Amino acid sequence: MAVVSTENVPVKTEPDVVTVRRRVREVSSQLGLSLVDQTKIITAASELARNTIIYGGGGSMQVQTLNGPRVGLRLTFEDNGPGIPDVDLALRDGFTTGSGLGLGLGGSKRLVNEFEIFSKPGAGTRITITRWK
Amino acid sequence: MSEMQLNQKGAKLVDILSGQEERILAEWMKEMTGSTRRGDLIKESELRAECTQFLKLLKQTTEAAGTDFQSPSFGPMREMLGDVSRGRAQKGFKPSETATFVFSLKRPLFDQIQTQYKGDTDAMAAEMWSLTELLDAMGLYTMEVFQKSREDMIRRQQEELLELSTPVVKLWDGILALPIIGTLDSARTQVVMESLLQAIVQTNSRMAIIDITGVPTVDTVVAQHLLKTVTAARLMGADCIISGVRPQIAQTIVHLGINLLDVTTKATLAAAFSVALQRLGISFVRDAAKS
Numbered sequence: 001m002a003v004v005s006t007e008n009v010p011v012k013t014e015p016d017v018v019t020v021r022r023r024v025r026e027v028s029s030q031l032g033l034s035l036v037d038q039t040k041i042i043t044a045a046s047e048l049a050r051n052t053i054i055y056g057g058g059g060s061m062q063v064q065t066l067n068g069p070r071v072g073l074r075l076t077f078e079d080n081g082p083g084i085p086d087v088d089l090a091l092r093d094g095f096t097t098g099s100g101l102g103l104g105l106g107g108s109k110r111l112v113n114e115f116e117i118f119s120k121p122g123a124g125t126r127i128t129i130t131r132w133k
Numbered sequence: 134m135s136e137m138q139l140n141q142k143g144a145k146l147v148d149i150l151s152g153q154e155e156r157i158l159a160e161w162m163k164e165m166t167g168s169t170r171r172g173d174l175i176k177e178s179e180l181r182a183e184c185t186q187f188l189k190l191l192k193q194t195t196e197a198a199g200t201d202f203q204s205p206s207f208g209p210m211r212e213m214l215g216d217v218s219r220g221r222a223q224k225g226f227k228p229s230e231t232a233t234f235v236f237s238l239k240r241p242l243f244d245q246i247q248t249q250y251k252g253d254t255d256a257m258a259a260e261m262w263s264l265t266e267l268l269d270a271m272g273l274y275t276m277e278v279f280q281k282s283r284e285d286m287i288r289r290q291q292e293e294l295l296e297l298s299t300p301v302v303k304l305w306d307g308i309l310a311l312p313i314i315g316t317l318d319s320a321r322t323q324v325v326m327e328s329l330l331q332a333i334v335q336t337n338s339r340m341a342i343i344d345i346t347g348v349p350t351v352d353t354v355v356a357q358h359l360l361k362t363v364t365a366a367r368l369m370g371a372d373c374i375i376s377g378v379r380p381q382i383a384q385t386i387v388h389l390g391i392n393l394l395d396v397t398t399k400a401t402l403a404a405a406f407s408v409a410l411q412r413l414g415i416s417f418v419r420d421a422a423k424s
């Protein structure tokens with residue numbers, strides 16, 4: 001698989017969530033993703049960016065455009081926060097340790113084609129999502 | 134440092150300024166020509182008046198209180214610098230252009246010191262040092278005020294924008310519409326909710342249509358805020374319909390697993406209006422003679 005381009009976007013404060021959404025919208029539209037697919041990955045990015053800030057204490061988003069054989073958009077959210085002790089539990093709908101709806105992790109998993117999560121207490125959290133064209 | 138010494142120091146600055154005001158003013162104005170002068174933003178006459186006033190105050194204040202900018206005697210000077218700074222922030226000056234109002238006075242004053250202290254290098258150095266300290270303190274103060282008034286301006290604009298962007302319109306007797314444009318963050322939700330609830334009470338409305346055509350992304354936070362607004366409206370006796378739910382948004386909401394309670398959703402405001410009329414038992418008949 002060929003990575004065509006890579007860029008990093010800071011995800012540190014609430015206004016960064018708006019920047020994340022705008023950037024993902026631009027890139028996914030350039031790639032020619034359908035309006036529905038654009039909306040799906042933008043929404044997933046919005047969820048994960050907010051988690052990165054609220055629970056991960058801030059981090060970054062890596063944007064990769066993929067080509068060959070398939071065209072797609074891959075986003076990696078990374079932070080050096082406290083990590084998630086029980087990933088299966090965190091993915092469960094309705095589970096929250098904050099005051100949210102507890103649908104961000106499970107929801108973004110359903111909104112994309114590939115979802116990979118790596119998290120350990122004390123080791124931060126890294127979540128990679130991919131949406132194919 | 135004793136009061137005596139301070140006053141002596143101040144007295145020297147007074148000597149430097151005395152009788153030289155015109156010359157210093159001219160040189161100062163010349164120093165400011167270029168980037169700081171900003172003839173496009175401030176009139177020459179206005180700038181001249183500011184500078185003249187500044188030199189007059191500087192002479193009066195240092196004569197009475199020396200060169201300690203922190204002393205209470207510098208109150209009127211602080212006030213004046215504050216006005217200058219705030220005025221420039223409002224006019225659209227850059228921070229550096231504002232700071233140089235004070236800093237560009239250095240050269241004209243140093244030139245005067247050099248002329249008057251010819252031969253006495255120790256006294257010259259001491260005088261330059263205390264003057265540098267004073268002008269630096271003034272420059273920093275100018276920056277602080279500038280920064281603060283810019284922040285105030287931005288906050289005010291944000292507040293104004295929040296209110297502007299949440300109009301509640303009465304569509305029909307008993308039916309309100311609330312078009313939301315942009316993202317629905319916590320601060321925004323608070324304003325939206327307050328204006329909606331207030332309008333419900335004022336107009337005695339039983340139906341409220343929240344239109345999200347202008348909301349680009351509905352994530353779980355936006356959904357949570359929408360649900361909060363719907364629940365609050367219900368407590369006031371009004372039922373809500375969410376309109377402007379485009380197909381891609383509907384799909385995303387389903388994938389996220391958001392339960393919109395039993396809120397009716399419609400693709401368009403027109404469809405929502407029609408439902409609202411029905412619920413209130415209002416129906417229209419086409420006038421046969423005109424169709």
Ligand SMILES: Nc1ncnc2c1ncn2[C@@H]1O[C@H](COP(=O)(O)OP(=O)(O)O)[C@@H](O)[C@H]1O
Pocket residue numbers: 047051052055056079081082083084090091095096097098099100101102103104105106125
């Ligand atoms: N980056 C992260 N670092 C640490 N914990 C996280 C992170 N992302 C999610 N979590 C944990 O997973 C839970 C579920 O997240 P989510 O499904 O987005 O729901 P919500 O944001 O509403 O709490 C969070 O409450 C939090 O405990």
Ligand SMILES: [Mg+2]
Pocket residue numbers: 047050051100103104105
């Ligand atoms: Mg979340």
